[in-house]
Amino acid sequence: MDDKGPAVGVIGIGNLLLKDEGVGVHAVRALARRALDDGASPQGIRFVDGGTDPWAALSEVGDCRKLLVLDAVVGGKGPGEFHCLALEDVDTGGAAMSLHGLTLFHLLNYERLLGNGFDDICVLGMEPAEVAPGIGLSELCQARLPAFMDVVTDQIHGMISRDNKPDTDAH
Amino acid sequence: MHKITIDPVTRIEGHLHVEVEHEDGRVARARCGGTMARGLELIFGGRDPRDIPILAQRICGVCPQAHATASALAMDQAFGLDGQVPLNGVLLRDVMLAANFLQSHILHFYHLAALDYVDVTAAAGYDGDDPDLRATGDFIARGVLQPFVPRYEGDYRLSAEQNLAALKHYLAALQVRKNAHEMLALFGGKMPHQCTVAVGGVTTQVTADKMAAAVTYAREIVEFVQQCYVPDVLMIASAYPDYFEIGRGCARFLSYGVFSEEGLFPGGLFELSDDRLCPVRPDRITEDVRNSYYADGADGLHPSEGRTEPAPGKEGAYSWLKAPRYDGRPCEVGPLARMAVAYKSGSAAVREAVDGLCAAAGIGLTALNSTLGRHAARALETHIVARKMQEWILKLQPGEPCVLKVEVPQEGQGAGMTGAPRGALGHWVTIRDHKVANYQAVVPTTWNGSPRDAAGVPGPMEQALEGDVIRDPDNPFEVVRTIRSFDPCLACSVHIARPKGTQEIFLPV
Numbered sequence: 001m002d003d004k005g006p007a008v009g010v011i012g013i014g015n016l017l018l019k020d021e022g023v024g025v026h027a028v029r030a031l032a033r034r035a036l037d038d039g040a041s042p043q044g045i046r047f048v049d050g051g052t053d054p055w056a057a058l059s060e061v062g063d064c065r066k067l068l069v070l071d072a073v074v075g076g077k078g079p080g081e082f083h084c085l086a087l088e089d090v091d092t093g094g095a096a097m098s099l100h101g102l103t104l105f106h107l108l109n110y111e112r113l114l115g116n117g118f119d120d121i122c123v124l125g126m127e128p129a130e131v132a133p134g135i136g137l138s139e140l141c142q143a144r145l146p147a148f149m150d151v152v153t154d155q156i157h158g159m160i161s162r163d164n165k166p167d168t169d170a171h
Numbered sequence: 172m173h174k175i176t177i178d179p180v181t182r183i184e185g186h187l188h189v190e191v192e193h194e195d196g197r198v199a200r201a202r203c204g205g206t207m208a209r210g211l212e213l214i215f216g217g218r219d220p221r222d223i224p225i226l227a228q229r230i231c232g233v234c235p236q237a238h239a240t241a242s243a244l245a246m247d248q249a250f251g252l253d254g255q256v257p258l259n260g261v262l263l264r265d266v267m268l269a270a271n272f273l274q275s276h277i278l279h280f281y282h283l284a285a286l287d288y289v290d291v292t293a294a295a296g297y298d299g300d301d302p303d304l305r306a307t308g309d310f311i312a313r314g315v316l317q318p319f320v321p322r323y324e325g326d327y328r329l330s331a332e333q334n335l336a337a338l339k340h341y342l343a344a345l346q347v348r349k350n351a352h353e354m355l356a357l358f359g360g361k362m363p364h365q366c367t368v369a370v371g372g373v374t375t376q377v378t379a380d381k382m383a384a385a386v387t388y389a390r391e392i393v394e395f396v397q398q399c400y401v402p403d404v405l406m407i408a409s410a411y412p413d414y415f416e417i418g419r420g421c422a423r424f425l426s427y428g429v430f431s432e433e434g435l436f437p438g439g440l441f442e443l444s445d446d447r448l449c450p451v452r453p454d455r456i457t458e459d460v461r462n463s464y465y466a467d468g469a470d471g472l473h474p475s476e477g478r479t480e481p482a483p484g485k486e487g488a489y490s491w492l493k494a495p496r497y498d499g500r501p502c503e504v505g506p507l508a509r510m511a512v513a514y515k516s517g518s519a520a521v522r523e524a525v526d527g528l529c530a531a532a533g534i535g536l537t538a539l540n541s542t543l544g545r546h547a548a549r550a551l552e553t554h555i556v557a558r559k560m561q562e563w564i565l566k567l568q569p570g571e572p573c574v575l576k577v578e579v580p581q582e583g584q585g586a587g588m589t590g591a592p593r594g595a596l597g598h599w600v601t602i603r604d605h606k607v608a609n610y611q612a613v614v615p616t617t618w619n620g621s622p623r624d625a626a627g628v629p630g631p632m633e634q635a636l637e638g639d640v641i642r643d644p645d646n647p648f649e650v651v652r653t654i655r656s657f658d659p660c661l662a663c664s665v666h667i668a669r670p671k672g673t674q675e676i677f678l679p680v
Contacts, residue, residue: 016229017214049364052232056352056363110282113310114345133213135226 006046007160009061009118010152012070013050013104020079020128020141023148024070025049027126031149045156054104058111066120066159069104070152073125080144082151085123120159124152189632190489191650193641198650201629201636203620204490215610220246220579220602223610224368227598230612232363233660236271236355237591239368240264241598241612246370248585249602250577259573260372262563265430266385267355267368268589269560273392274351275592276506276553277400279658281344284546285337287652288407290327293334303342304335323648328410337406340399347395354388357381372574377567385564393557396550401528404550408532408543415534418542418653420635421501424508425618427451427597429590432559435520436590439512440497443540448515451497453586453597456613458493459624465493470625474613475599490622494630495613503631504594504618505657507539507548520559524551542635545656579605591615593658616660632657 012028015021032047046064050057061067073083087108108121126148130138137145192200215223227242228235243264247253297308329337352362358375359365367375408415428438428451438451458477459470465488466480477493494501502508513521514536528547529536538544580602587598594615601609621630629637632654641647 017226051229051235051364053235053363054232055348059349059352060362110345113307113342115306135214 005063005065007044007064008066008068008156009046009048009064010068010070010156011048011050011054011057011061013052013054013057014072015052016135017133019130019132019134019136020126020138021072021131023072023126023128023137023141023145025051026137027070027145027148027152030145031152034149044160055107058104058107062111062116065118067118067122068152068155068159069121069123071104071123071125072128072131073123074127075125077127079127079129079138080140081127082148083123083125083127084151084155085125087121087123089123120162122155122159124148124155189636189650189654191636191641191647193644196640196642198636198639198641201633201650202489203492203622203630203632205492205616205620215607218607220249220600220605220607221370221577223600223607224370225364225366227612228364228368231614231660233275234271234591234593234596235364236268236368237589237596238598238612239365240268241587241589241591241596242600243368243370243587244589245585245587245598245600248587249583249600250370250580250585251583252371252575252577255575256372257572257575259377259567259571260575261431262567263358263373263375263377263573264368265432266560266563266567267358267365267373268430269556269563270351270355272556272592273396273553273560274348274355276549277344277351277392277396278348279592280400280404280546280549281341284652284655284658285341285403285407287323287325287648287655288327288411289329289337289341290325290334291338291341293331294338297335299335301335301339304339307338307342323646323651325648325652329406333406333410337403340403343395343399347392350388350391354385354392357385357388369574371577372572374574377569377571377573379569382564382567382569386561389557389561389564393554393561396554396557401550401554404547405528405531408547411543414543414652415532415538415541417639417649418545418635418656419540420503420507421631422540423497423500423502424511425451425497425502425504425595426509426512427588427590427595429509430556430559432563434516434518435555435559436509436513436518437516438588439516440502441508441512441515443511443537446515448512451588453588455498456495457497457499458495460493461625462488462622463490463493464488471499474597474611475609488622492617492621494621494624495618496624499624499626501621501624501628501631501634502618504615505545505548506552506592506594507545508594509590510548510552511539520555521551524555542653542656545658549658581605591660593660594618614660616657619657620659632659 010028012024014024016025028047028049046061048057048060075083126141126144129140188204190202191198224239224243228239230238247256294304294307295311297304356362360367367373422443424441426438429436440449440451457471458474461470464481464483464485466482469478510521510525514525528551539548583602585600589596596615597613599611600607619631623629635653636650639649639653641649
């Protein structure tokens, strides 16, 4: 597509009602807020709270060149630790039996089928400490959130600078 | 390659697993187990009741709109606003819920269910002129088989041309789903997770521009459903007529009613065996825990009085779902149940659609109580809802109010009983001291995927599976087809236990 939008779309996904499972959403909201507080609209970046509806979230960043997904990741590193993954490192969860079984990674393939590919896809995650009914992060993950946001910010800048084309996005 | 799981478990309400014992090539016993959305009272308790319709949609990523609607209806009642919500507010809630129904049904059919009957690998050798099919063929040729595989290898019976036509619609459906999503966003303020459905109505404004845009989206969806979805179900029916015999459920259909248009999808309980239709009395809903992992002695209680004392490892138990019953008996919910109840109630739109389909497929009404019948009912419901949605949009009044000013009552109680795409959905709230004191939700798959009750009677999905043929235990595609026909609301896995139960084969799904 010629008429691409922002360089990087950042989606936070997760369930806000299950504490640390929603860490991706908490992070993307905090990043969007910080960008606003800094007084400038984030050039070339679009933040989307994807919640429990990753597909709808993908529709919101369909015009972005690159995709960064923030999520809770369970990978045996210990609570509060970070993961940085390429798409092919992520278990897609196999075939779906119900619509709930359709993961973001099935959805990304649907988008590819429609010709809506991204130049670059990266997943940044934090290991949850507590996944249980409740709103808000555990103390541990809350304390790790600022550091996580810094990692995300670095990643965004890295993705933008890896962009071969100069960023001419008029956002 | 080292794989890491981004745990999908908690993004959803829980996992449903189905265990099937087979004997002489048939399902002897089916057991559905799963977890359920309990604990909402923990999350919502003590909060401002006005926040709940926004929070409730976060329960689930597939039917967020249905949870928002049920929650708003429960709150309307608890706030004493029944019958006072402005017409625009009522219509907008219907339009937004309709958009959710359309995208959910279309997605379910094309991207999950149809692949049980349509052989997508037909595109692999495609050398025709259609650019979409060429792209898909290339896609498969590059070895990018997801989302198409892994799959259960079925007895694919369609011709090469039929497979390609269906695949073409599969791709078109992705775009249609997007239209439904964008339509919802017109009135929802933002997507995903709209932010306008509220206690007392919808916090947006109706303009002629938005109405025009919504009608355009709706028209495209109606066209797709008319020209692709319904004909594709009929095409599958003509090749797989035996699936009008397979997967017979419990033949008791429950609907709370959905959408506000009088007489379109009314509530009711319809019993096929004696052709009887009764109004729904919520006090007749009870839950059993005999085969569930909860402490005994809590059978036959209303959900609002139910006790939920976890008893992991309880002997004989096999599910974290309780077994909801109406008048002590299991009920199927979902599009088939809604269509059956509406047909019996005399809903004109439903009668016309169902009679037309039965004539086209050459079947009698009772054949719809089947695996294929559930798909047919879902397709017809999609068609009716899409057409009605256009009418509802045109009834909106630009400039008129959409929401009431509300004040949180000191005390109140409310029930929001409506429909999610996959069946009857109920939310119950109690307000004390201006805060949420208790909150319960009973979701559709609790009905369909319920385990045996205290009397040992299997749940609807279990009944639909028992007696069905399994030709190859290593590839139980028949079982998968029937499970999918219910559009279960939980991620699902199938286990096949050998007769003696010594060797269990786990099948990734």
